[in-house]
Amino acid sequence: MADAVFHSWSAQDLIDPITVVSGEGSYFYDDTGTAYLDFSSQLMNVNVGHRHPTLVRAMEEQLNTLPTIQPAVRTPIRTKLAELIADAAPGELNYVFFTNGGADANENAVRMAREHTGRSKVLSAYRSYHGATSTAISLTGDPRRWAVSSGDSSVVHFFGPYLYRSAFHATTEEEECARALEHLENVIQLEGPDTIAAIILETVVGTNGILVPPAGYLPGVRALCDKYGIVYIADEVMVGFGRTGTMFAVEHFDVTPDLITFAKGVNSGYVPLGGVIISEEIRNSFATRPYPGGLTYSGHPLACAPGVATFTVFEEEDVLAHTRTMGETVVRPRLEKLARTYPIVGEVRGLGLFWAIELVRDRATREPLVPFNASGPQAEPVSRIVADIKKQGVWPFSHFNRIHMAPPLNISEADLHRGLDAYEAAIAAASQSLGASEDPQPTSAVPAAPNVAATS
Secondary structure, eight states: OOOOOOTTTTTTOOOOOOOOEEEEEEEEEEEEOOOEEETTHHHHHOOOOOOOOOHHHHHHHTTTTTTTTOOOSOOHHHHHHHHHHHSSSSEEEEEEESSSHHHHHHHHHHHHHHHSSSEEEEEESOOOOOOSHHHHHHHOOTTTHHHOOOOTTEEEEEEEOOOOGTTTTOOOOHHHHHHHHHHHHHHHHHGGGGEEEEEEESSSSSSTOBBBOTTHHHHHHHHHHHHTOEEEEEEEETTTTTTTSSGGGGGGGTTTOSSEEGGGGGGTSSOOOEEEEEOOOOOOTTSOOOOOOOOTTTTTTHHHHHHHHHHHHHTTTTTHHHHHHHHIIHHHHHHHHHHHTTTTTEEEEEEEEEEEEEEEEEETTEEEEOEEEOGGGGGGGHHHHHHHHHTTTTEOOOTTEEEEEEEOOOOOOHHHHHHHHHHHHHHHHHHHHTTTTOOOOOOOOOOOOOOOTTTT
16 A cells, blocks of 8 residues: 555655654654755754754643643743743843744735735745745745745745846856846835735745845845835745844845744744734734734643753853854854865855855856756756765755755754765766866855854
């Protein structure tokens, strides 16, 4: 009999997933006893690792106190987590609406923006992923939208900044920033500013490239939103809760959105949880009229307990500082060396413990190693690299012509080097099989990390 589980994003008869039976720290184990170093934190969510004792203990205590309760009442654990999140968020983002995950966080953020402004349109980037539910998949720009979105005429896509493959023929970060903002304002004007409720952006684009915006871009988006009365939604489902070395990634760019969506790292996915962090102004839109939305399991106590415990772990283990240090002293130099050494590496980029290696056939033309949205035989060159990494006991993440790395934020330096060794060995083998020998010519330098105070 075939597996009774119907698997997401898969042709059911063409997959043979491994069976995972346990996890500990930065590793998980299959039913044959094989250990995998989790270099993707599953889906960029296991930020403090598998089976962290502080989170497990918090869940056990909550289970013995109050396993579940509806969202319409107060309960201490839910209130505590909301307070911790609001205190950590920038500016006057003082309220939290809890959801079950990232997609419904984005759904509700858009609903809040529409209700607040009385407008309907939402602008989002082509290189984006915001979830697979109705509104969220319409917001999504990547090809996963094509087969499942019936087309929401109130969603309009635009090009965000991506200097390596600039849509604006830019040659510098400054040009890319200025031209991307000019393009966005043109879209706003052509669509009608008075029709646009929100602009939603991943602070650092995740699955679609780990694209770190150039300095000045997000403040420029903030200024456009202020100019035209548009709500700025920062999608931090992947990058929130320390992934880039700050609690929220917007801290790198000195900008405060009107709404921040989160999920994943808030409790490392031990129990599904997400939410929207809300500004005073938008909260006050619903001071005397009901907000038209809610979920049965919103702020589930068993999900909030490991969320509260996550703040304890971050403080006790100095997770943010560790993330920044490992990103700058280990990951950045190792990946920059890859980019100098192997011609199939076109660019490396990232922040904290959130990085991408862009693979190319030709550095001069920047032709991707596999085509956009490749599948089957077309995707084989990258699939072989991924398989090679897994054979070395490391679990990577890949998308199109990129290999990503996003290990648990409390990974040890030794394990970080071990994972990077596996990536390099696989890329070296692929370079050799493709007939690309070592090349001393460097690619364009990866931009330095934004200047963020060590206490952030």
